[in-house]
Amino acid sequence: MPQDDTNSDELDKKTEWAEERTDWASDRTILANERTFNSWMGTGLGAVAVAIGLKAVFGEFEPTWAAKAVASAFLGIAIVVFWAARIQARKTMRRMENHDSAPMPTRNFTLLASLMTLATAAVGAILWSL
16 A cells, blocks of 8 residues: 555656646746837837838938838837737737746736837937928
8 A cells, every 4th residue: 555655646746746847837837928018119210210210311312201201101010019019919928827037027028019019100200300
């Protein structure tokens, strides 16, 4: 009979380890989701930089509306990227259960996307006023 208790204890320990590894995998996925969100924010900022760069490169381009329209397209792309990142990050967070990690609150994804959108719109206003 002691043999059965030993096997049962080993099985319980292996099950516990497997559950711990699964919990850690979930936490790693949560952290990867936050890094991915940050990468998408950087991609959006890259589109804003292209828009600003178009003004610097084309300067006195005629007709001015054409250069501004292309710059505005990049600003629009940036805004779409910000909100797509927010939607995907929140969707992933809803599916995940954290164990040992302290994930960023999902409202922060919305806050960051909103602030980046406002800043991008401000850049567009400045570009059109030049």
